[in-house]
Amino acid sequence: MKPLRVLGLGSPFGDDQLGWRVIAELERSSLIADRRDTVELLALDRPHATLLGHLAGAELVILVDAVVSDVAPGTILEYQDIEAIDTPGSLSTHGWGLAASLQLAAVLGQLPPRWHLFGVVIDPHHGGALLSDAVFAAVPLVASRIEQHLLHEGATALQHSLLAGHGGRPAA
Amino acid sequence: MNPDRHIDIKVPFLPRVEGEGALELTLQDGQIENLRLRIFEPPRLFEQFLRGRGQDELLDIVARICGICPVAYQMSAAHALERIFELQASAWTRDMRRLFYCGEWIESHSLHIHLLAAPDFLGYRDAISMAPHEPELVQRGLMLQMLGNDIVRFLGGRSVHPVGACIGGFYRAPDPAAATALLQRVQAALPEAEALIDWCAAVAVPQAQQDFTSVALRHPSEYAMNEGRIVSNAGLDIDAEAFEQHFAEHQVAYSTALHCLLHGQPYLVGPLARLNLNLDRLPEVLRNKLYASGRDWPSRNLFDSMLARAIEIHLALRDAAALLREYHRPHSPRDLPQVHAGTAAHATEAPRGLLWHRYTVAEDGRIQQARIVPPTSQNQARIEQDLRTTLQQLDLSQNDEQLRQHAEMIIRNYDPCISCSTHFLELKVKRL
Numbered sequence A: 001m002k003p004l005r006v007l008g009l010g011s012p013f014g015d016d017q018l019g020w021r022v023i024a025e026l027e028r029s030s031l032i033a034d035r036r037d038t039v040e041l042l043a044l045d046r047p048h049a050t051l052l053g054h055l056a057g058a059e060l061v062i063l064v065d066a067v068v069s070d071v072a073p074g075t076i077l078e079y080q081d082i083e084a085i086d087t088p089g090s091l092s093t094h095g096w097g098l099a100a101s102l103q104l105a106a107v108l109g110q111l112p113p114r115w116h117l118f119g120v121v122i123d124p125h126h127g128g129a130l131l132s133d134a135v136f137a138a139v140p141l142v143a144s145r146i147e148q149h150l151l152h153e154g155a156t157a158l159q160h161s162l163l164a165g166h167g168g169r170p171a172a
Numbered sequence B: 001m002n003p004d005r006h007i008d009i010k011v012p013f014l015p016r017v018e019g020e021g022a023l024e025l026t027l028q029d030g031q032i033e034n035l036r037l038r039i040f041e042p043p044r045l046f047e048q049f050l051r052g053r054g055q056d057e058l059l060d061i062v063a064r065i066c067g068i069c070p071v072a073y074q075m076s077a078a079h080a081l082e083r084i085f086e087l088q089a090s091a092w093t094r095d096m097r098r099l100f101y102c103g104e105w106i107e108s109h110s111l112h113i114h115l116l117a118a119p120d121f122l123g124y125r126d127a128i129s130m131a132p133h134e135p136e137l138v139q140r141g142l143m144l145q146m147l148g149n150d151i152v153r154f155l156g157g158r159s160v161h162p163v164g165a166c167i168g169g170f171y172r173a174p175d176p177a178a179a180t181a182l183l184q185r186v187q188a189a190l191p192e193a194e195a196l197i198d199w200c201a202a203v204a205v206p207q208a209q210q211d212f213t214s215v216a217l218r219h220p221s222e223y224a225m226n227e228g229r230i231v232s233n234a235g236l237d238i239d240a241e242a243f244e245q246h247f248a249e250h251q252v253a254y255s256t257a258l259h260c261l262l263h264g265q266p267y268l269v270g271p272l273a274r275l276n277l278n279l280d281r282l283p284e285v286l287r288n289k290l291y292a293s294g295r296d297w298p299s300r301n302l303f304d305s306m307l308a309r310a311i312e313i314h315l316a317l318r319d320a321a322a323l324l325r326e327y328h329r330p331h332s333p334r335d336l337p338q339v340h341a342g343t344a345a346h347a348t349e350a351p352r353g354l355l356w357h358r359y360t361v362a363e364d365g366r367i368q369q370a371r372i373v374p375p376t377s378q379n380q381a382r383i384e385q386d387l388r389t390t391l392q393q394l395d396l397s398q399n400d401e402q403l404r405q406h407a408e409m410i411i412r413n414y415d416p417c418i419s420c421s422t423h424f425l426e427l428k429v430k431r432l
Helices: A014-027 A048-055 A098-107 A133-165 B003-007 B043-049 B058-062 B070-084 B091-122 B135-156 B176-202 B240-246 B271-277 B284-291 B302-325 B375-392 B400-412
Strands: A004-010 A039-045 A060-067 A076-079 A114-121 B021-028 B031-039 B215-218 B229-232 B247-251 B258-262 B342-350 B353-361 B367-373 B426-431
Touching: A004 A014, A004 A048, A004 A133, A014 A039, A014 A060, A014 A133, A039 A048, A048 A098, A048 B091, A048 B135, A060 A098, A060 A133, A076 A133, A098 A114, A114 A133, B021 B400, B031 B375, B043 B058, B043 B367, B058 B070, B070 B091, B070 B135, B070 B342, B070 B353, B091 B135, B091 B302, B091 B342, B091 B400, B135 B176, B135 B302, B176 B284, B176 B302, B215 B271, B215 B342, B215 B353, B229 B240, B240 B247, B240 B342, B240 B353, B258 B375, B271 B302, B271 B353, B284 B302, B353 B375, B375 B400
Parallel strands: A004 A039, A004 A060, A060 A114, B021 B426
Antiparallel strands: A076 A114, B021 B031, B215 B229, B247 B258, B342 B353, B353 B367
């Protein structure tokens, strides 16, 4: 398993494909290509609680997903704090979303040492099978931010990973 | 400019919108005057997407209908097209398709029991609130769910959008060493599954007896998954081809979903219906477990659904172990179809219940028409009937929040397919 992981979450419906599109964009990144020995890219379809399995064994996990918010579609939001993410209830295992999975991971002590969520606000009234214009425009911007995050935070994460592998861990 | 616009397809649905699980109640003088449940239904969109697509694309497309039940959609579709092409799948394919389905049942049922049902019955708001107090319970659920996923991945290449299945079999036969490794995990999980049955049987559930018609597949010799006749406890016994002569869908004005009725009446599909109609197809050890549970079987209590799922998890693990123990690489993992025009239907048992497909295919194998009736739409009318019956038995002067919690618990028994919806049940109560 690679220590740095980018998980693009989505579904086949409209703007909810956002996470997959970002992963596809990152697949074309030369910065990522130079780091494929340490960086893993995964597109996940509605992973619900199986997300916890994809968090395991990584030093840094970056997640990217479509989100609903009252700001303009296409806005990029970033989260590193579980408390900041709303966790709605569900009637169905189908309705078990990213927020719930992260909360569950936190409660079970299964969050990776470092994680970062990039959320792109979607247009909830976009009825197309493809991305809306605003979300489509956000794809390269999010990908660029993820590249920078990997560049800076990834190096720290890798250092921690190496130290942990040698029986030590730096002070937080 | 977004270059995708030239193939933009407008469809009348709203992803991730508040209230895609919505209930409207009108109460007057302590009686329910009106009750309407709205559940979004993704499979309907795919009926349109499939038109004009090739038969060799069908399984890959339908796998995307549901992130939790891709195998179910692939199996119903594969069998329907093989009926059209008059292709008899090999014994190896038949066994591997059952193994494939076992993985999905284990994964889906485990998620439901541990993340949805258990919090309800233990009095927690949700699994996240429950996890600190019941960490071993949640971890067991996640272990079983991951194992189910890995069984699916063994044959499908990946657990979400599995790509291994095709018309006539599978694209590749897995490595026997992988089967041996998987078998060890399955065998190790059996005691956990047995403990899960005992745990579910011991949980105090509401005693809410109801009369309902159970509908499921029934096979001459096994607990049905991929094959069987469609039967009910009211005497129905038909081939899947006759589905439309007995089951009719109609549009309700307040929901995007179609309601499906059997001879004009609501009916139940899913684990409880399957169990009710196939008790004699269970291994004796599981049947004895059921009868020792202290509950009546066949069951008339939808709250027994959790125990039914636990029984099916164990059954699926037992079957998976037997199939993996006998695993071998075949001469060929697939038989190529002789493509020609035709129309056929088939039903298999998705984790949530009967999943019926019908396709019309042109001479060149292109899909001309597709009809998909998922278990959730078949349960819609039954869910409404259950809500009306069960809520009426409660004190309707409770506040809206309490009513909503009760309604959610009732609906969760059915584990409806609310893909893409991540919100509470939106409840609107009008008190006259």
